[in-house]
Amino acid sequence: MALPMQRCWARLRTLTFTWPAASYHARPRRWGLGGIHKPDPNDPETKDWHKGPAYEAKLYGRHGSASGVNPEGLWPSPEQLRAIEADEKEWCPSLAEMQERLEATDRELARKQKERERLIAANMAKMPKMVEEWRRAKKEAKQKEREEKARKERLLALAREKFGIQVDFRSAKFQEMVKELEKDEKKKMKAIKRKQREEERAAMAALLTTIPSAGQPAPPASDTSG
Structure with missing residues (x-):
């Protein structure tokens, strides 16, 4: 009876495992054999993460009063508590503060939008004048360009007249x-x-001589009748 069972188990192993496997079973881990591990903080070989209130809080949270940690020392000092409160106030504001900040942001955005719309409206009102000035400047630039061209042609004609064709x-x-x-x-x-x-x-002097001065009567009109 034992031989058929061994053959059956051997066939099951060949179907289940594609490689040879040993029939090894690890022993269950036994907890708490060495007691509570609390290293000496004054020992130079003690790791940094085995020191300080964080590790003591971890020990107290895991083992309770059996850890030998005084829970009163786990509370933050007044300075640390004020620092924690300041951090919470900065990074974890209340709902009312967050709503106030959002409303202030919305008001600022609305103000900037109105200012932008006002600036656009003012620029649009100035647009006809700006276009007219641009056209006038362009016309003046073309006029100056024509005058400069005519001046150069005149100088060239004079130079050819004085020095000949090869100038x-x-x-x-x-x-x-x-x-x-x-x-x-x-x-x-x-x-x-x-x-x-x-x-x-x-012309101004001639005009002033024809105008009577203040306090003098105007000259009598000549009588042209028969």
Whole structure:
């Protein structure tokens, strides 16, 4: 009877395990054989995580009063308690504080939105004037460009008239001629402006002579009748 059973177990092993396995069974672990492990904190070989109130709190939580830990020493000191309260106040605010912060954030967002809308409206109101100024500036720039082009063409014509067809714009003679022409143009513009001012002064003086001064009667009108 034993032989068929051994053959059956052997066949089951070949079906269950794809590799050879030993029939080993570990002994159950026995807890509390060595008592409570409480290392000496003054021992230099004691690990850091075996020291301090955190490990004592762990011992007291696991073994209770049998650990020999005084539970009064596990409570934080007044300084530590104030630090804990400050951290909780900063990182764990109350529901009312969180609601107040959210409302303040919403108010700030609404204020910024209104300010942005007001700025957009103000800029849109200025848009026609800005477009007009841009067009005027563009027109003035084109006018200056045309004037500069005409001035260069005039200088080029004078240079060709004076030096011939082959003109070197980098030559000292050409640069000197350009400076002399610019001086002549400035003198002409000053003379024109001076003449305009003199004409304006003469017209103003003539106008003042025709107006009677205060307190003097106006000259009698000439009698043109028969």
